[in-house]
Amino acid sequence: MPTSTESAYPGLSGADAASPTVVEARMLCKVYGTGGARVTALDHVSLAVSRGQFVAVMGPSGSGKSTLLHCLAGLDTPDAGSVFIAGEDLAGMSDRQLTAVRRDRLGFVFQAFNLLPQLTAEENILLPLRLAHRKPEQDWYDAVIDSLGIGDRLGHRPSELSGGQQQRVAVARALVGRPEVVFADEPTGALDSASAASLLETLARMCEVLGQTVVMVTHDENAAEATNRIVRLRDGRIVGDDVLARPTGQHAAPAAAVQGVR
Numbered sequence: 001m002p003t004s005t006e007s008a009y010p011g012l013s014g015a016d017a018a019s020p021t022v023v024e025a026r027m028l029c030k031v032y033g034t035g036g037a038r039v040t041a042l043d044h045v046s047l048a049v050s051r052g053q054f055v056a057v058m059g060p061s062g063s064g065k066s067t068l069l070h071c072l073a074g075l076d077t078p079d080a081g082s083v084f085i086a087g088e089d090l091a092g093m094s095d096r097q098l099t100a101v102r103r104d105r106l107g108f109v110f111q112a113f114n115l116l117p118q119l120t121a122e123e124n125i126l127l128p129l130r131l132a133h134r135k136p137e138q139d140w141y142d143a144v145i146d147s148l149g150i151g152d153r154l155g156h157r158p159s160e161l162s163g164g165q166q167q168r169v170a171v172a173r174a175l176v177g178r179p180e181v182v183f184a185d186e187p188t189g190a191l192d193s194a195s196a197a198s199l200l201e202t203l204a205r206m207c208e209v210l211g212q213t214v215v216m217v218t219h220d221e222n223a224a225e226a227t228n229r230i231v232r233l234r235d236g237r238i239v240g241d242d243v244l245a246r247p248t249g250q251h252a253a254p255a256a257a258v259q260g261v262r
């Protein structure tokens with residue numbers, strides 16, 4: 001039975017320089033305001049994220065974390081520089097193409113779960129695919145539900161779930177379309193510490209085992225510890241970028257979850 005990313009998915013492990021680059025920022029600049037109110041939110045930021053990496057973006061308030069996340073995700077436009085998702089330059093895209101990229105190739109998780117109260121967990125998870133007239137890939141869907149441990153909650157409405165379970169449903173919704181990368185902005189901000197730790201552990205495992213890529217903004221050093229790369233911003237610049245080697249096999253691969261996936 002494979003017990004590490006290496007054996008389950010050769011070349012797709014977390015901090016693996018040989019993995020393909022899924023997100024790349026080149027010399028991103030973003031300035032808000034003019035005159036005395038002028039703020040340089042991003043000051044020539046370059047960053048390449050490999051498949052399977054779980055990246056924490058950290059830094060003091062106002063250092064540019066959200067601006068960077070929004071530019072990487074095509075939710076905001078840099079004043080200068082380029083963003084590539086799986087090698088495709090977002091700058092060359094029309095609004096319609098950008099919308100399609102966000103819908104079909106990216107996943108989003110925010111502090112607020114944003115689940116629709118009248119839908120069951122499963123209906124919430126599948127809603128983005130339904131709107132895109134896509135069907136879930138069954139093996140991937142099963143792996144996501146299994147990894148998140150919400151198989152017995154799928155028929156419940158959000159009001160019948162704990163906060164931690166609701167966030168897991170929101171994560172499943174972000175993952176179900178098998179996005180190139182998931183962007184998460186303080187995903188544990190509304191959770192108690194035990195639920196937060198559990199969610200982070202699950203995200204880490206999905207990156208290691210399923211080759212998912214996650215870029216997460218967080219203020220929380222504990223949350224960052226679950227990741228395998230910590231990018232630190234200050235005054236719109238990267239002032240630290242630590243790729244952490246995690247011992248292989250720390251997160252055992254759930255064999256059933258990985259069968260037939262990738």
Ligand SMILES: Nc1ncnc2c1ncn2[C@@H]1O[C@H](COP(=O)(O)OP(=O)(O)OP(=O)(O)O)[C@@H](O)[C@H]1O
Nearest residue numbers: 032033039041059060061062063064065066067068
């Ligand atoms: N729409 C905007 N208009 C004007 N200034 C902005 C705007 N958005 C961000 N800024 C400024 O750009 C800088 C970077 O903001 P950003 O939200 O990216 O920082 P952050 O690191 O995410 O902060 P926080 O941790 O407080 O959320 C800040 O000085 C902020 O005030």
